[in-house]
Structures are given as C-alpha cells and as structure tokens.
Amino acid sequence: MDFKKFRxxxxxxxxxxxxxxxxxxxxxxxCLAPKYDVERFGILNRGNPKQSDIxxxxxxxxxxxxxxxxxxYFEMPEPKVVVAVGACACSGGVFRHMYNVENGVDKVxxxxxxxxxxxxxxxxxxxxxxxxxxxxxEKGKEVELPHWCSAQVxxxxxxxxxxxxxxxxxxGRR
Amino acid sequence: MSxxxxxxxxxxxxxxxxxxxxxxRIVRARMQxxxxxxxxxxxxxxxxxxxxxxxxxxxxxxxxxxxxxxxTWFALFxxxxxxxxxxxxxxxxxxxxxLVVGGFSVRSPYSVIGAMRELLHMVAYEPLYVLSAAALxxxxxxxxxxxxxxxxxxxxxxxxxxxxxxxxSLPAILKKSPFDTAEAHQEIIGGxxxxxxxxxxxxxxxxxxxxxxxxxxxxxxxxxxxxxxxxLLIIFAFFFFNLLDNVTARVNFRQMVAFxxxxxxxxxxxxxxxxxxxxx
Numbered sequence: 001m002d003f004k005k006f007r008x009x010x011x012x013x014x015x016x017x018x019x020x021x022x023x024x025x026x027x028x029x030x031c032l033a034p035k036y037d038v039e040r041f042g043i044l045n046r047g048n049p050k051q052s053d054i055x056x057x058x059x060x061x062x063x064x065x066x067x068x069x070x071x072x073y074f075e076m077p078e079p080k081v082v083v084a085v086g087a088c089a090c091s092g093g094v095f096r097h098m099y100n101v102e103n104g105v106d107k108v109x110x111x112x113x114x115x116x117x118x119x120x121x122x123x124x125x126x127x128x129x130x131x132x133x134x135x136x137x138e139k140g141k142e143v144e145l146p147h148w149c150s151a152q153v154x155x156x157x158x159x160x161x162x163x164x165x166x167x168x169x170x171x172g173r174r
Numbered sequence: 175m176s177x178x179x180x181x182x183x184x185x186x187x188x189x190x191x192x193x194x195x196x197x198x199r200i201v202r203a204r205m206q207x208x209x210x211x212x213x214x215x216x217x218x219x220x221x222x223x224x225x226x227x228x229x230x231x232x233x234x235x236x237x238x239x240x241x242x243x244x245x246t247w248f249a250l251f252x253x254x255x256x257x258x259x260x261x262x263x264x265x266x267x268x269x270x271x272x273l274v275v276g277g278f279s280v281r282s283p284y285s286v287i288g289a290m291r292e293l294l295h296m297v298a299y300e301p302l303y304v305l306s307a308a309a310l311x312x313x314x315x316x317x318x319x320x321x322x323x324x325x326x327x328x329x330x331x332x333x334x335x336x337x338x339x340x341x342x343s344l345p346a347i348l349k350k351s352p353f354d355t356a357e358a359h360q361e362i363i364g365g366x367x368x369x370x371x372x373x374x375x376x377x378x379x380x381x382x383x384x385x386x387x388x389x390x391x392x393x394x395x396x397x398x399x400x401x402x403x404x405x406l407l408i409i410f411a412f413f414f415f416n417l418l419d420n421v422t423a424r425v426n427f428r429q430m431v432a433f434x435x436x437x438x439x440x441x442x443x444x445x446x447x448x449x450x451x452x453x454x
Contacts, residue, residue, distance in 0.1 A: 003221050003222065003224050003225035004225065006218050006221040006222045006225070007222055007225065009215075009218035009222065010215065010218040010219040010222045012219075034206060034207045034208045037203070037208040037209055037210075039199075039203060039208065039210060039211050040208075040209050040210065040211060041211075042211050042212075042215050042218055042219070046363075047359065047360075047363050048363045048364060048368055050229060050368070050369065050370070050371035050375070051364075051370075051371055051375055053222075053226075075229075077226050077227040077228065077229050077371050077372055078226075078227045079225075079226070079227075141225075141227050143227075159229065
C-alpha cells in the first residue's frame with residue numbers, strides 16, 4: 001500500500017517563533033480560526049516536534065533562538081518540510097545585517113518554501129503550505145542535515161550525537 | 175453474543191472508534207462555526223503516521239506505548255465478549271498504568287507531569303466505574319456483561335443519579351475539556367504521549383479510539399436489555415460531552431478530583447443506598 005498520498009491529507013504543524021514581532025504568528029493562528037479553518041484539510045497545530053510534519057518558522061532567527069531552532073529541527077522525524085513565513089524569516093527583513101540576527105531561517109536549517117509578506121497574509125500562508133505539501137509528498141525518509149553540517153549519517157542513527165556535532169559546528173561558525 | 179462475533183467486533187473496534195473520533199471532530203468544528211475535517215480524517219492521520227520515521231527514546235518507553243494499546247483492546251474484548259464487568263475495568267486501569275509507567279520512564283518534564291495527572295484522572299473516575307459495576311449488579315443481579323445486556327430491567331430507571339454521574343465523568347475518561355488536565359494540549363502538549371512518534375504514537379492514538387468505544391459501551395450498559403434505548407443514550411451522551419467540551423474551560427487537577435469526590439461519587443452513593451434500601 002502506498003502511504004505517500006496520505007501525507008498531504010493530514011499535515012500536522014509545528015509553529016516556532018524565532019524572535020518575530022508576532023505579526024506573522026497572529027496570521028498563522030488566523031488560518032486555524034473559523035474564517036480560514038485549515039482543519040478542513042486535516043491540518044492541526046500540534047505544538048509537538050515529534051509528531052509534526054511541517055515546521056512553520058517566523059522571525060529573523062536571533063542568536064538565542066538559533067540553537068533552539070536547530071534542536072526542534074532535529075527532533076522532527078522525517079519526512080518533514082520547513083516553511084519560512086514572513087519577510088524576516090525569508091531574508092531578515094528590517095532586521096537584516098543587525099548584529100544579533102542570522103539573516104533568515106535558511107542560514108540555520110534548510111528551507112523548502114518561502115512565504116513573503118510583512119506580515120504574511122493568511123491566504124499566502126495557506127498557499128505556502130499547499131506548496132510545501134507537494135514537496136512533502138516527494139520527500140524520502142532518510143535523515144536530513146543542515147547544508148553546512150559536515151557530519152556523516154550512519155545506519156543506526158543516533159540523533160543526539162548528530163545534534164551535538166551540528167551544535168558544535170554551529171557555535172564554532174562565528 | 176458468541177465468542178467469535180465478539181472477537182471480530184473487537185478486532186474492528188479501532189475502525190468504529192476512528193469513525194466516532196472523526197464524527198466528533200466534525201461536530202466540534204460545527205459547534206465552533208467551522209466546517210471541520212472530513213469524516214475519514216483519523217484514518218488519514220493513521221496512514222500518514224505509518225509512513226513517518228519513528229524516533230525511539232528507549233525500547234521500554236516504546237514497549238509501554240504498545241502495551242497501552244493491547245491493554246485497552248483486551249479490556250474492550252472482555253466487555254464485548256460478555257465477560258465480567260469488574261475484570262474489564264481492571265484491565266482498563268492496567269492499560270492506563272502502562273501509559274503512566276511509560277510517561278514516567280522518560281526525562282521530559284511534560285511527560286512526567288502528564289503521567290502524574292493521568293494518575294489523578296484514575297483516582298478521580300475509577301471509583302465511579304467500580305461503583306457503577308456494583309450498582310448494575312444490584313439492579314440486574316449479575317456482573318456478567320452478557321447477563322446485563324439480556325436483563326429484563328432497565329438500569330437507567332433505577333439509577334438516574336448514577337447515569338448523570340457517569341455522564342459527567344465521561345470527559346475525564348476520554349480526556350476532554352473540562353477534565354483534560356492529563357493531556358492539556360496548550361500547556362503540556364499531550365502529557366504522557368508527548369515523546370511517542372511515528373508508529374509508536376500511532377499505537378497510542380489508536381488506543382484512544384478504542385477508549386471511545388469502551389466508554390460508550392459503558393453508557394450502553396445503562397439501558398440493560400433495551401438496546402434501542404441504549405443506542406439513544408449513546409447518541410445523547412456523544413452530543414452532551416461534545417457540548418461540554420466546547421463550552422467549558424480546563425479546570426485544574428484539584429478541582430477535577432474535588433468535583434468527582436465531593437459531587438459525583440456522593441451522588442452515586444446516594445443512589446446506591448436508596449436502591450439497596452428499596453430492595454430490602
């Protein structure tokens with residue numbers, strides 16, 4: 001039986017705010033409220049990385065948030081997709097090149113879909129999630145690492161060790 | 175009911191429970207002015223979780239998740255095969271104990287808090303279920319489920335206060351608002367089930383569907399031999415607890431235990447004493 005087609009029927013969302021102004025977060029919550037009601041498509045806001053498929057990230061990734069973001073990314077089981085919501089998450093937005101931000105989510109974890117806007121409109125967020133589901137359907141189940149991480153994945157996967165290795169590299173970068 | 179019909183019915187109980195859960199999600203959405211997911215949504219979730227990679231914390235934790243499923247399933251089998259009511263209640267307690275032990279075995283604080291609250295849930299509602307087994311015995315003269323289902327009496331007429339008490343503790347057994355402290359999704363993100371993922375979360379998820387069937391079968395017993403009344407009671411209980419879920423906020427664990435021990439259990443005991451006096 002091919003289970004892949006059920007992936008886009010019940011995507012569960014994990015939402016993380018990496019120092020956003022809360023504008024995009026309110027729009028994400030507006031998607032779940034009666035007017036847009038994304039539960040029609042089986043989308044639930046789980047708040048639990050171990051049981052979710054889509055990571056919705058808002059904000060320009062502050063220095064304190066980058067480690068948490070990486071931890072959350074590692075705690076999500078594959079297949080998973082990352083959606084960067086809002087101008088800050090895409091490129092840093094008005095905070096770009098400030099001393100305390102990472103200039104966007106894709107500097108820390110690989111991003112599949114970028115949703116622009118300040119704040120991103122609920123229609124745009126739903127559009128972004130639909131695009132993310134197409135990517136999710138094609139994804140494999142092998143462990144994904146950030147592009148800058150040089151760790152090797154060997155069959156009995158130890159996520160704790162992989163995370164430690166990546167964190168070491170993340171903190172040594174600057 | 176013969177042994178084999180019961181076996182097949184138990185085997186398909188997750189399907190029945192899944193449909194109840196799907197219907198519940200639609201009813202809840204409609205009550206909130208939303209459209210809600212399709213009826214088959216729980217099964218889509220089920221098949222999606224089959225395909226997810228499972229992250230295991232340690233093997234004992236994963237094993238406890240599966241034992242929770244098996245324990246609940248077995249408790250339901252005892253009920254459906256017309257076995258002893260007390261044994262079914264006992265196996266249900268045992269299955270929850272597996273979940274609690276699994277919750278305590280990991281280092282996540284949410285999981286440990288959730289497991290403690292799960293124990294408080296058991297303290298709150300289990301006495302009521304044991305008492306209701308005793309009350310059903312007083313009315314129908316047997317602890318056997320098959321005997322209760324073929325009894326000439328309708329226990330609901332003799333046990334109205336009891337039925338009210340069980341109805342109000344339904345949110346506690348199914349972990350719905352106002353008594354959902356054990357898996358408060360906004361504060362402890364699911365409690366004891368937080369660390370399960372992939373296929374092991376699927377086991378816990380399915381066990382919750384089976385608990386729906388278990389809880390509603392208990393409601394069904396209150397109609398005794400009158401099965402049409404039983405079906406009506408189930409439909410009433412379903413809408414009642416959905417309404418209760420939507421209109422109430424979460425109470426804390428003290429209020430939950432106090433409500434059960436100071437209001438529901440005295441109600442049940444008064445009913446029990448009146449029926450015993452009337453019988454003698």
